[in-house]
Amino acid sequence: MAISAENSKNPGFVTRLALRYARLHGEHLLKPLINTEFTQEIALVSSFGADSVVLLHMVSRISPATPVIFLNTNKHFTETLTYRHDLVKLLGLRDVRDIEPDLREVSRLDGDGRLHVKNYDACCNLRKVRPLERAVTGFEARITGRKRFQSQGRGLTETIGWAGDHVAINPLAGWTAEDLKSYILKYDLPRHPLVARGFASIGCAPCTTIVHSGEGVRAGRWRNHEKTECGIHASPADKPVRNASLEY
Ligand code: SF4
Secondary structure (H helix, E strand, O other), X not given: OOHHHXXXXXXXXXXXHHHHHOOOOXXXXXXXXXXXXXXXXXXXXXXXXXXXXXXXXXXXXXXXXXXXXXXXXXXXXXXXXXXXXXXXXXXXXXXXXXXXXXXXXXXXXXXXXXXXXXXXXXXXXXXXXXXXXXXXXXXXXXXXXXXXXXXXXXXXXXXXXXXXXXXXXXOOOXXXXXXXXXXXXXXXXXOOOOHHHOOOOOOEHHHEOOOOOOOOOOOOEOOOOOOOOOOOOOOOOOOOOOOOOOOO
């Protein structure tokens, strides 16, 4: 019987799920979770960034109708939007949802479009955290691309855990940069075009710079600022930006 036949809010649910599946990773982990445990109730959250093609490809092989949530902050690089379009077509993904920030909130809080200059956390709350909370309502579990090697804060990422009120599935938690590269080469998958220009991690254009030799892969995100995460993948090791005030 599927573990998720029980309510995911039951005490110990995630522990039982992890006991059964956390030794698996990649497609071997995703297959039973998508096909058996969380049918219709699981979504992949994808930035269509530097490594996103790996999970998108896995999901397309298992079930191309799996919902994919793309947070269109309206601050992305043009290259990201083009890549998103081309990749969806190439992989045959059938349920990609472009989630935008609430226009009334944007008008009230970021009328001049420069909130990111004044307050990163408030901007991420407005353009990422709150839209995602709305988008995942109704889902039990969300799949993310977090990897332990990416940063100190992500070093504790569990394969199966909690993200807010949802079960968090991190199929690539234990993968290395080499694992990702090998997978992409094996299936001859297209990389985000900015990777070739030195962008090792790709988020919104105003908050992303290229990464230099010897730097961590996420060093180009919010460069020269203590912020390291946008706040959509809450974990015990992350800075608690989820409650950052929308006002500034
Ligand atoms: S990454 Fe930058 S532009 Fe994007 S939502 Fe966060 S602060 Fe705003």
